[in-house]
Structure formats: C-alpha cells, structure tokens
Amino acid sequence: MGKTLTEIAQQLKGANKRVQLIYAFNGTGKTRLSREFKQLLGPKGEDGEGDEAADPPALSRSKILYYNAFTEDLFYWDNDLALDAQPRLRIQPNSFTNWLLSVLRDLGQDGNIVRYFQHYTSDKLTPHFSEDFSEVTFSLERGDDDSSGSLKISKGEESNFIWSIFYTLLDQVISTRNVPEPEDRETREFDQLEYVFIDDPVSSLDENHLIELAVNLAGLIKASPADLKFVITTHSPLFYNVLHNELDLKKAGKKEGCYLLVRLDDGTFELSVKYGDSNRSFSYHLHLRQTIEQAISTGQVERYHFTLLRNLYEKTASFLGYQEWSVLLPDDRQTYLNRIMQFTSHSTLSNETVAEPTPQEKQTVKLLLEHLMGNHGFWTQEEAQHG
Numbered sequence: 001m002g003k004t005l006t007e008i009a010q011q012l013k014g015a016n017k018r019v020q021l022i023y024a025f026n027g028t029g030k031t032r033l034s035r036e037f038k039q040l041l042g043p044k045g046e047d048g049e050g051d052e053a054a055d056p057p058a059l060s061r062s063k064i065l066y067y068n069a070f071t072e073d074l075f076y077w078d079n080d081l082a083l084d085a086q087p088r089l090r091i092q093p094n095s096f097t098n099w100l101l102s103v104l105r106d107l108g109q110d111g112n113i114v115r116y117f118q119h120y121t122s123d124k125l126t127p128h129f130s131e132d133f134s135e136v137t138f139s140l141e142r143g144d145d146d147s148s149g150s151l152k153i154s155k156g157e158e159s160n161f162i163w164s165i166f167y168t169l170l171d172q173v174i175s176t177r178n179v180p181e182p183e184d185r186e187t188r189e190f191d192q193l194e195y196v197f198i199d200d201p202v203s204s205l206d207e208n209h210l211i212e213l214a215v216n217l218a219g220l221i222k223a224s225p226a227d228l229k230f231v232i233t234t235h236s237p238l239f240y241n242v243l244h245n246e247l248d249l250k251k252a253g254k255k256e257g258c259y260l261l262v263r264l265d266d267g268t269f270e271l272s273v274k275y276g277d278s279n280r281s282f283s284y285h286l287h288l289r290q291t292i293e294q295a296i297s298t299g300q301v302e303r304y305h306f307t308l309l310r311n312l313y314e315k316t317a318s319f320l321g322y323q324e325w326s327v328l329l330p331d332d333r334q335t336y337l338n339r340i341m342q343f344t345s346h347s348t349l350s351n352e353t354v355a356e357p358t359p360q361e362k363q364t365v366k367l368l369l370e371h372l373m374g375n376h377g378f379w380t381q382e383e384a385q386h387g
Helices: 005-015 030-041 069-073 095-106 110-120 155-177 207-223 237-246 284-297 304-320 331-346 359-375 381-386
Strands: 019-023 064-067 075-078 088-091 125-129 135-140 195-199 229-234 258-263 269-273
Touching (some): 030 064, 030 195, 075 155, 095 155
Antiparallel strands (some): 075 088
16 A cells, blocks of 8 residues: 555655655656645635636745646637738746736736757747737747748647746746845745755757757756745656766765656555665666566576576666677677577577476576676666665
8 A cells, every 4th residue: 555645745755855756657646646636735815717807916025936747727829810921829827827927017027938948959940929928929030131920839849838937937936046135135936945846857859959858957946046846747757867877876875866657557655765876776678677586586487587587687787888798798708698698588489488497597686687787887776875
C-alpha cells in the first residue's frame, strides 16, 4: 500500500530541501501532485482557480508560484472565424493572470518575454502584446517593412511562449528577492514566496534547446536566495540528467532530493529516493539488470534471461561505442560464450527448447552479468550511499 498524492506532497514539503527533482512517466500524476502541493501552501481560490472575483494581489501574499498544464490552459485561441484575419492568443482573466500580467507590464518585462521566446523559436517570429496584456498576436518580421500579418503559431511554439512568460517572471522574482533589504526592492510582490513548483516545462523542444533550457533554469535556481525552494517534475530523462548535474545533486547531503514517482496498481503512489542521474537510477538497462539479478538470487533463472542479458550487453556496448556487443565478453571464452548467447536468445528450434536451463547455463548467466558489472564501469547505489 502506497501513499496518496496529498501524503506525497506533505512528504516533499516536510523534507524542507532547497531543490527536489522528481522523475515520473507521463500519466503518473505529476500535474495532480503540483496541485496538491499548492493546496498545502495556498487554499483554493487564492490563485483565482474557481474564484474569478478573488483579489488580484492575493497571489503575491501566497507562498507558491507554480507552472503546470493548468498554466497553459489559461491561454486560448480566438481564431477570428468570421473574418479569418487576425487570430490571437487570449489570456483567461483570473486573479493569477491579472496579477502576473500586471507585474510583468508594470516592470516592463514584455521585451524579455519576446527575447526568451525568439531564442527558442525564431528571431523573426514576434509576439505583440495588447496594451492591457490581455491578448497576444504573432507575426513573422522579415527585416524590412513587410510583415506576415497576424498568424496562428504551432502548439509547440505556443508552449514555448507560455513558458517564456513564466521564465521571465521567475527571473524577475529571483533578481528582486536577491536585493537584501525588502524596502529597497523595486516591488514587494514576491516577499512572501517560499516555493516554486515546475512541472514538465517544455516537452516540445528539440534536445539541444531542452538542454539549454535546463542549464538556464539551473542557473536561475543557483542564483536564487537560499530561502526560496524548488520542486521540479519531469518525464524527460535528458532534462532530469542535465538538472541533476548542473545543480550538483549528486553531492553529499543532496542525494535524498532526487526521486522516482510511481503509481501503484491500487491507485496509490510511491516516491522512491534515487541516487545519481537517470542512467544510474531508473533507465531501462537498470531494469534489465535488476530483473536478471533477482532471478539469480532466487534461483529462478530461465532461458529468456539470456535474451535479457544479451539486450543488456547490446545497450552497454552501444553506450561505450563498440560496434559488436560480443567484444564485452570475457576474452578467454569469447567465442564459446558468444555462441551460447546467440543460441539461447535466437534459437528457432521451439520443439527442442525448454524454459528451464541447465545448472551450467544458469551459472553462465551469473558469470556474464558479474563480468559486465565488474569490468565495464557499472555504478551501484550501494557505492553511492556508503562511499
């Protein structure tokens, strides 16, 4: 029996860590977790959800700023269906967006939003805010007096634009909070903020831009004041790895800030501490390894474990840059062991094959796994915990 998302949120809050990084597959419950976490710090209605009449400054008095799928839902298209002339991205008014846009407008941040957005898309694709910041149109500027006129951008570009607004706000929050004396800050809107919860920022980016986004976000976090805490969730192993390394979460005292969130069969959840980046903690090759180790330890090795073992050798060889996985086999028995692996994992003689391998074959599985782990740089959690 696992925990509810409310209990998981309480666990994160109780950890009182500067940065907590969570990996979870899509559909696990990351977005719902962000809402549960928000509920611990700001009651419903304080950010305008379900309370359109809420006082706009309410969010500034709350303790959490968060980005998730619901943030993107506050932006929607008016496609000008009657004239098909000027599609525009409208911003749903509520206390959150009213506060957010008024702060960015008053601090003159529209130029920074455009700059961040163009950096991840195109320097010719230009957003234009209305005077009251309630809607945005987009055009392609060709460098002369010609313009494409208003156009509708793609879903990926839209996600980039919304993230650019949030990133600009976060940058402003951190630079403002870094002024030591509150009375010297250009705004007092962020004085009470304690947590920033970011759920899967921009999944539409290519790998190069995703790495850059992670590096930039890590830079903001490292530059933030010590009393501002961050919870970040993602389904991207690459994004997880870059943040893990940029934030030095592998260092002693920070290890327990990295997690894997799993939804169990009974609908409850488990938040497991993970040591190291995804390559060391929860990638598929580690699942293969753990499956084989369990079979060996319980004496339940079957013939299909040779297939899993070969797959593990192939993935390791690919990662190390070898063209053939067989070069990782023990030198003195390479030809013999290669034939065993080939035969047991690719045999088509189904009428002569039984699931139960011989004792010698079981011992071979153990030998080959130990050889791979002992001779090709496999990292273990035990070493991380006790090293």
